[in-house]
Amino acid sequence: MAIHPGPADHRLLGLLCSLRPRLFRNLLLLLWTLLSCDLRGTAQGPGEWTPWGSWSRCSSSCGRGVSVRSRRCVRLPGEEPCWGDSHEYRVCxxxxxxxxAKPFRDLQCALYNGHPVLGSQKTYQxxxxxxxxxxxxxxxxxxxxxxxxxxxxVLDGTPCTxxxxxxxxAGRCLSAGCDGLLGSGAVEDRCGLCGGANDSCLFVQRVFRDAGAFAGYWNVTLIPEGARHIRVAQSSHNHLALVARDGRYVINGDGVLSPPGTYEVAGTRVVYTRGVGPEETLxxxxxxxxxxxxxxLLREPNPGVHFEFWLPRERYGPFQSQAQALGWPLRQPQPREVEPQPAETPVVPEAIPARVASLTPDPCGPCPDSRGRAHRLLHFCGxxxxxxxxxxxxxxxxxxxRYEVRILLIYxxxxxxxxxxxxxxxxxxxxPSLAPHREYLLAARRLVSPDGTQDRLLLPHAGYARLWSPAEESRVLLAARRCPV
Structure with a gap:
């Protein structure tokens, strides 16, 4: 049996047909809005680098040269260029x-031998x-x-001089950092770690003040294996002496003074200086x-022998045992920022760790919330x-x-x-409170005292200090463009 639509059905069908194009247009508009918002959100920051490629062959066939590796910046329309370098160079x-053998620069000049230059047909060597x-x-x-x-x-890898x-x-004279990368500026810390923060070793600093009851040689300290950045100084008519592990005197042994100069011992070079005055240094x-x-070597009362060196943490315990055997009291390491003792007070032996975070609970309460774009703009611009x-x-x-910080990047x-x-x-x-061994983005003000004796970087109360992240760095760069001129 066939069913024929009546007049009411025709009116309902017509209404649906009239609504369908409008509904379709609304769905398209909504989809376009979502896509546009997503594109605008991702276009605020920089593009992204591809992974580094492999290192090229050395530019030289002998001696020192350079290798290079590169990466590409991938960015959407409207995004900023990637931050950083597209090429890295290292010494090989x-x-x-x-x-x-002919030097590299000589070979490059020789390429023009016998060829006309300077707009004439005349040739030169x-x-x-x-x-x-x-x-x-x-x-x-x-x-x-x-x-x-x-x-x-000149070609890349040519010695500057x-x-x-x-x-x-690329036309610039660059030196290699401790990481082998040219122009990186990376240096070893006092512990010998490339780019380190001096937190894997201890700083030992002492003054030997025993006067001695007789003239002759007195033990001052054992300088342990692995010690770095050793410095010894004294100012008197006494003399420093250094003994190798086999008992052989390296400097000023058997009552005979050695000439100032450089001495090879224990895998390092010791520079001994003695001027016209009474001061001596090692x-x-x-x-x-x-x-x-x-x-x-005592010849008169001892005014003090100052010595210092940096020591790997794992060697500090054995060193303390050796120090105790020499008659020194055993002391626990003290924080680096200890108050100096008066000169007339004998300085007892102490080892000073470099920037060790406190293990005691922090008694300070929480700080007020200072997040938000307005807070960032206020402190960045001001x-x-x-x-x-x-x-x-x-x-x-x-x-x-007081915070001691290492500046990584300046905005x-x-x-x-x-x-x-x-x-x-x-x-x-x-x-805000800063935690040791963390990286932050900081906004600071310069504070100079009225008499000009103090010039400080001040982090204001409730100021700007955020843990560094790529997203936070992107927000800082955006804030830089919105400060009033």
């Missing part, structure tokens, strides 16, 4: 070149010229003539491959300095807190900043 060391201002230009002297010509940049450590990269960079015995820093240590006093500065700085915060319990 091959076996030494054979005697008589070319050798390197090192008196030009830019060390990384291929400046070549015409043999037998009093002029030189610059043929552009003969015998120097710097290498030319210095060595280390690390020592075996222990050394430091003595003093500050003198905005930078990324790693907190190395914290010293609390009654009226203020804003109205005067120069050093690599290591102190940041001061008001109160024993500052807000």
């Amino acid at each position: 060391q091959l076996p030494d070149c054979p005697p008589g 070319w050798v390197p010229f090192h008196g030009a201002p830019n060390l990384c230009d291929l400046n070549c002297l015409a043999e037998g003539h009093a002029f030189y010509h610059s043929f552009g940049r 003969p015998g120097a450590q710097g290498l030319c990269i 210095q060595a960079s280390g690390p020592t491959s075996q222990e050394l015995l430091l003595q003093v 500050s003198d300095f905005v930078f990324q820093a790693r907190v190395l240590g914290r010293h609390r006093q009654a009226q203020e807190t 804003k500065n109205r005067s120069p900043l050093r690599t290591r700085e102190y940041v001061w915060a008001p109160g024993h319990c500052p807000c």
Whole structure:
């Protein structure tokens, strides 16, 4: 049986047909809005780097050269360029070149021998010229003539000057950091770790004040194996002496004074200085491959022998046992920021750890919430300095807190900043509070005392201090563009 729609059914069908295009258009509009919002959200920050490629072959066939690796920046339309470098260069060391081998710069100048230059058909023989201002230009002297010509940049990996450590990269003279990367600026910390924060070793600093009841040699300290940055000093008519592990005197033994100079012992070089005055010093960079015995040859009352060195943490316990055997009281390590004792008070032996975080509970209460874009803009635009820093240590006093920080990246500065700085915060319990061994984005102000004797970086109360993250860094860069001129 067929069913025929009536007039009411025709009206309902017509209504649905009229609504369908409008509903479809609304769905399309909603989808486009969602996609547009997502694109606008991702376009605020920078693009992303692809993983680093592999290192290239060394630029030289012998001696020192460079290897390079690269990466690409992938970004959507409207995104900022990626932050950082697209190329990295590192030093590669091959076996030494054979005697008589032609230096790399000489080979590059020789490529133009017999070819017309300077707009004429005259040809010359070319050798390197090192008196030009830019060390990384291929400046070549015409043999037998009093002029030189610059043929552009030298090839990457060319030494800046003969015998120097710097290498030319893209027209700039760069030195390698301790990580082997050219231009990285990475340096070893006092513990010998590349880019470290001095927290894997202890700083030992003492004064030996025993006067002695008779003239002759007195034991001062054992310098343990693995010690670094050793420095010993005394100012009197007495004399320092150094004994190797086999009992052989290296400096000032058997009552005979050694001449000032450099002495090889225990895998390091010891520099001994003695001037016209009474002051003597011993210095060595280390690390020592075996222990050394430091003595003093007494000829008059001892005003004090000052010595210091950095020691791996695992070697501190054995060193304390040896110190106790020499008659010194056993002391636990003290924080680095101890108050100095008066000069007339004998200094007992003490080892000072570098920036060790406190293990006691923090008595300070929570800080007020200071998040939000308005807070970030207020402190970024009103500050003198905005930078990324790693907190190395914290010293609390009654009226203020001092943070020692290592500056990693500067976003804003109205005067120069050093690599290591102190940041001061008001109160024993500052807000925001910074934790040692963490990285932060900080906004600080410059505070100069009226008499000009103090010039400080001040972290204001309830100021800007956020744990560093790529997202937070992106927000800081956006804030920089919105500050009023």
